[in-house]
Amino acid sequence: MKPVLRDVLRRRLHRHERGGDAEQADGSDVVSTLAATLPTNRGAIETVTMPRQRHPAPIGFYHLEHTAISECACAGLACFAARADRPDRWQTAATQTPVLYCLGKCYDAPSDGAHDVRPHVGEHACQTVLLGNVLRGGVRDLPTYRRGGAALEKARQMAPQALLNMMEASRLRGRGGAAFPAGIKWQAVAGACAETKYVVVNADEGDxxxxxxxxxxxxxxxxxxxxxxxxxxxxxxxRGYIYIRKEYPDAVRVMSHALEQARVAGWLGPTLELELVVGQGAYICGEETSLLNALEGRRPEVRPRPPQISERGLFGAPTLVHNVETLCAIPWIVTHGAAAYAALGFSNSRGTKLLSLNSLFCRPGLYEVEFGISLADVVEQLGQGLRRGKLNGLMVGGPLAGIVPPTLLDTRLGYEEMQAIDCAVGHGGVIAFADDTSIPRIVAQVLRFGARESCGKCTPCHLGTPILAAMADAAANRLPVDADRFRRLIDALAATSLCGHGRGLAEFVQSVRRHYPSELQAWCD
Structure with a gap:
């Protein structure tokens, strides 16, 4: 099949599955492409309407497709850490089907979909880059927002190359976990030779x-x-897509209304069409190639690379993917300049970072900090210490990011600095574990999560993680395990997993083993 025709059919499949296509319900776009591709004319092509049916393979993986979020309780790690505070709610979360791993309410854990309170929001930086409107309680109408700045108008008056140079000079790195320089991504997509290109917002904040x-x-x-x-x-x-997880129903509602306002006001329009897509509960969609597969109506499995998505991404076209926090720094950079942004932070970690502190802190909430702040200051100054017990460990950056022991809290927040202690900045979710939660139980919970959320693409992750989770559960309950088999499975995950999910699980266990050797001695030595 010719590449052009294939991509048109892929786009058509996507629009059908999202319920769209009102303008071209007769398939005229496909007919036109066929006529231009084959040695024939439009009149010689007959169209036949077939009954619509979605293949069941992708449906089975999207485990929240028929689930009301308001009826769910959260079984994520922040809720696990606070399970003693609301044991009945935690029991519901741990036994419900399907399991739901984060509602974004970690500041009020254990949480559920029926209750919510607004968290404390604060800043600890010389410049507030990201949280200005959040600190004011939110700005949800376009006229009010536009009175605060005109970054888009300024950017559209600039040559694309000037914007590319600005992004590189700002030294902004991706905030989704990989920390790849944003400017290099932009240059790669801009330099790709293609008539069609996409920009995708990864708002599948699943950590x-x-x-x-x-x-x-x-x-x-x-x-x-x-x-x-x-x-x-x-x-x-x-053309672009904003992919928001279903677990954030208020975000879906607000963003849908905001896009309507932007279209009516002509803020979008001919130069850019943005479509909102709601996820259905697949954690692996946080990985960008899985996300692209989901947008195409496929099972969200990781794609092998090369090719990179900057060359061949969504529907085979060059694609730029960023998470929400990364993108939200851009208007400030355009308004204030790359040098002003690069002046914030320290070392190779420039700018500011958002941190989410869980409910075990005395002052949980959302904070904007400059890179370079020590983890001790995060715990004591921002979080005001723990509400109860002693700190057993600090997880920064998601379930695969390792656990920082209390002895290493003098580490400064930075990509390379966290990597040096076998941990990570990740997405900036800071979970404190008190001494009522043992390290083996944390490891078991992480492996259980990892097994549940594996996409199944590669065998070590698909088959190995459930075995590791069962072994970790047994060890946490002081039952004997085959330590040699456990080690071999971890080594296989680290060496042969296709993406960061399997490798991250292995690196998590290896990191915990180094920082808490006595806690894992019975099942790792």
Whole structure:
């Protein structure tokens, strides 16, 4: 099949599955492409309407497709850490089907879909880059937002190459976990030779413990729309998608209304069309190639690379993917300049970072900090210490990011600095575990989560993680386990997993083993 025709059919499949296609319900776009591709004319092509049916393979993986979020309780790690505070709610979360791993309410854990309170929001930086409107309680109408700045208008008056240079000079790195330089991504997509390019917003904030993207989506939706439009202008994309997890129903509602306002006001339009897509509960969609498969109506499995998505991404076209926090820094950079942004932070970690503190802190909530702050200051100054017990460990950056022992709290928040202690900045979800939660039980909970959320693409992750989770459960309950088999499975995950999910689980266990050797001695030695 010719590449052009294939991509048209893929786009058509996507629009059908999202319920769209009102303008071209007769298939005229496909007919036109066939006529241009084959040695024939439009009149010689007959169209036949077939009954619509979605293949069941993708449906089975989206485990929240028929689930009302308001009826669910959260079984994520932040809720696990606070399970003693609301044991009945935790029991519901641990036994319900399907299991739901994060509602973005880690500041009020254990949480459920029926209850919510607004968290404390604070800043600890020389400049407030991201949380200005969140600190004010949110800006959800376009006229009010536009009175606060005009980054998009300024960007559209700039040459795309000038924007590309600005992004590189700002030294902004991706905030979703990989920390890849944003400017290099932009240059790669901009330099790709293709008529069609896409920009995709990864708002599938699935790491238990993180809720920063949720409040950017709910309280500052136009900042994200503006940032996406700026990025699209820079790389030459005319269509984009915002993929929001179903677990954030308020964010979906707010963003949907914001997009309507932006279209009516002509803020979007011919230069960029943005479509909102709601996820259905697959954690692995946080990985960008899985996310692209989901957008195409496929099972969200990881794609092997190369090719990179900057060359061949969504529907086979060059694609720029960023998470919400990364994009939301762009209007500030355009307004204040790359040098002003690069002046914030320290070492190779420039700018500011959002941190989500869980409910075990005396002052849980959402904070904007400059890179370089020590973890001790995060615990004592921002969080005001723990509500109860002693700190047993600090998880920063998601369930695969390792556990920082109390002896290493003098470590400064930075990508390379956290990597040096076998941990990670990740998405910035900070979960404190008190001494009522043992390290083996944390490891067992992480492996159980990892097994449940494996996409099944590669055998070591698909088959190995359930075995590891069962062994970790046994060890946490002081039952004997085959330590040699456990080690071999971890080594296989680390060496042969296709993506960061399996490798991350292995690295998590290896990190915990180094920092808490006596806790895991019976099942790792």
């Amino acid at each position: 238990p413990g993180a809720f920063s993207d949720r409040f950017l989506l709910e309280d500052d939706p136009f900042r994200l729309i503006e940032a996406t439009a700026i990025a699209a202008h820079a790389v030459g994309a005319r």
